[in-house]
Amino acid sequence: MKAACVLLLGLLPLMANAAQVGERLAPFTLNDQHDQAFTLDASTRVLLAASDMDGAKLVKAALADRPKGWLEARHTVFVADIQGMPALIGKLFAIPKMRDYSYRVVLDREGQVVPQYGVPAGQVQWLQLEDGKLVSKRSFSDAEALGKALAELPQG
Template sequence: MVLASVAMAQESPATGWTLLDQYDKPYTATADLKVLLVAHDMAGSKLVKAALADRPKGYLESRSTAFVADISRMPAPISKLFAVPAMRDYSYRVLLDREPRVANRFPAQADAVTWLQLEQGKVVATRQFDSAEALRQALEQGEP
């Protein structure tokens, strides 16, 4: 099953899509993107938040990295009134996958964040992180 999900991720386009961030500003993934982080649940999003604690604004962008949060299962009133406004205090951009249109293309693991290593818009490696410290170290090194 893991091999099938890796194969699916490699066949799915990792770029060419557009999502709105927590400020309702569009972001389009281009071939320049090197790492795509995908949180399929709240626990994954919390891992990213912990890994990026105390990091300066623009930290992910400086590493050609984008973060997608699948919020499709979150009730719309909760997302609109509480979750998204809280995300506006983050020092990093959160691309909100409300339907989901992007997150469902890639393998998921409960309570983890998916790291997709990209080259020219294609997935060349996939890894799951269930530790904020391990994710932080990978971001510092630039690869899993």
């Protein structure tokens, strides 16, 4: 019981700081897997965020059959927190492998962005945006459900 209380108290700052519906998300600029800069702006409608490899695997599975540029055509961006990845592994293996993906992966190398969204471990956080303001959020722990939700996004 004591350990559970300590854990809960440790998580309170993260939960308290998680972006809330109605708030404007702070703009950020991070590089993707091709070292191209991405800046969050008012044109982004959906921000997908993963705080770990399990969450990133959900996005990969949900987008497996989608053509290149599919997410971008729906004004959707995927941000992955890779701060826990050893730099050598990232540089030699993980990031080069990501370059083969048909979608852009914006890399949060320092954990500056994704922790603000309160992403549950092993899940993908879907942040629905309107002119930079958070209008709704939901979490996915199933690639099929995430894929179905993404398929409902309008193009353009």
